[in-house]
Amino acid sequence: MNTGSDETGEAVVAADGTKSEPALGSRAPEFIKARRMLHLSWQVGVFIVGLAVVVAGVIMLPLPGPGWLVIFGGMAIWATEFVWAQLVLRWTKRKVTEATQKALDPKVRRRNIILTTIGLVIIAVLVGIYVWKFGFEMPWKIKE
Numbered sequence: 001m002n003t004g005s006d007e008t009g010e011a012v013v014a015a016d017g018t019k020s021e022p023a024l025g026s027r028a029p030e031f032i033k034a035r036r037m038l039h040l041s042w043q044v045g046v047f048i049v050g051l052a053v054v055v056a057g058v059i060m061l062p063l064p065g066p067g068w069l070v071i072f073g074g075m076a077i078w079a080t081e082f083v084w085a086q087l088v089l090r091w092t093k094r095k096v097t098e099a100t101q102k103a104l105d106p107k108v109r110r111r112n113i114i115l116t117t118i119g120l121v122i123i124a125v126l127v128g129i130y131v132w133k134f135g136f137e138m139p140w141k142i143k144e
Contacts, residue, residue, distance in 0.1 A: 026039070050075070054071050
């Protein structure tokens with residue numbers, strides 16, 4: 001999956017010569033990884049920034065805003081340093097790719113279009129029955 005980066009990262013090469021997922025592990029600069037306390041401080045900083053972004057995403061779920069997008073952004077921040085977040089993101093990318101491929105299947109698209117059309121017809125009939133029976137008045141009485 002293309003991430004839009006021009007940099008070539010480390011990648012595991014399969015036996016057939018194709019590239020697969022990048023190697024797991026920290027993506028901190030080498031001078032930070034060489035010093036244990038600096039690396040630990042780096043990890044704490046990455047965790048705190050990622051946590052703030054994920055919390056902001058969770059807050060945006062009921063409020064206006066791109067909640068899920070921000071949550072996955074926080075996960076991506078964590079994935080720069082933590083293997084568990086890298087594995088979660090790999091799983092998520094795989095599931096999104098599978099869902100995309102499934103949605104592009106002509107049979108599934110045709111079924112979705114038919115179901116959407118049936119749903120819209122049902123809604124239109126219900127609205128028509130309501131307007132026929134009650135007119136354009138709302139069911140609640142609001143006096144100005």
